[in-house]
């Protein structure tokens with residue numbers, strides 16, 4: 001008689017799950033200040049590429065009551081609306097209430113994700129045009145990582161110019177790699193079209209470390225360098241549309257530049273020539 005091996009059934013561990021919990025599926029650290037991660041997507045979550053949601057972790061217990069509350073922050077969804085998972089591109093603020101802890105997440109961990117997407121960096125907030133400018137600084141590239149992987153972007157525009165400005169070259173790696181991979185990936189070529197992916201013009205600049213192109217994007221627009229470099233006559237109300245996501249400095253200054261070209265700010269309820277969103281508050 002052959003000995004029968006004991007069959008062990010997997011008893012589900014009683015893991016306390018967070019409210020609106022999603023599971024981390026990958027984490028990539030880009031620099032000591034930047035990382036990206038992917039999480040499972042709630043089946044019911046619908047969003048438009050370019051929108052943001054509130055994500056976070058449970059906060060520390062209240063010193064007296066012991067109660068724990070969710071610690072949530074706004075985050076642009078960096079993945080496109082059709083993706084099975086959700087991607088985020090994050091800063092690491094060493095004394096930041098959320099990111100001092102979020103930067104240590106690992107595959108299998110849970111985060112909280114409130115499934116209520118909102119935002120102005122969406123195609124619905126822009127009038128039709130020929131050329132789409134995506135102006136970003138730092139993690140402000142995140143919503144554009146979504147829009148660049150969205151087929152609608154290329155159906156609506158003949159050219160897509162992405163500018164990304166950071167202090168140092170290493171901080172540009174996420175956007176550089178994302179665009180290079182996007183253009184080389186067979187699945188994306190099939191989904192978006194090789195000729196559509198060729199519409200992307202990537203224009204990275206640094207403000208501190210030496211690189212091929214240095215300077216704030218507003219300065220490079222004002223002195224015409226961007227137009228010379230890209231072989232474009234300039235920005236016109238008839239042809240150009242823009243989305244802006246960056247620091248307060250970028251957002252305020254670029255509004256002046258764009259309005260100088262005659263462009264007007266739009267909104268979901270009132271589409272116009274450009275839209276702006278803060279990459280962070282502070």
Ligand SMILES: Cc1cc2nc3c(=O)[nH]c(=O)nc-3n(C[C@H](O)[C@H](O)[C@H](O)COP(=O)(O)OP(=O)(O)OC[C@H]3O[C@@H](n4cnc5c(N)ncnc54)[C@H](O)[C@@H]3O)c2cc1C
Nearest residue numbers: 073074075076089090091096097098099139142279280282
């Ligand atoms: C609409 C919107 C979308 C956002 N999307 C993203 C995103 O996709 N990725 C992301 O990393 N952050 C994003 N943020 C910022 C995010 O909400 C948090 O501020 C950030 O995660 C830091 O949280 P914290 O609790 O660690 O520190 P906080 O207390 O929130 O911030 C502390 C300080 O750190 C600085 N800071 C905060 N966020 C950034 C940043 N992204 N880049 C540079 N400095 C910053 C500011 O000076 C701020 O005062 C977004 C903010 C808004 C309003």
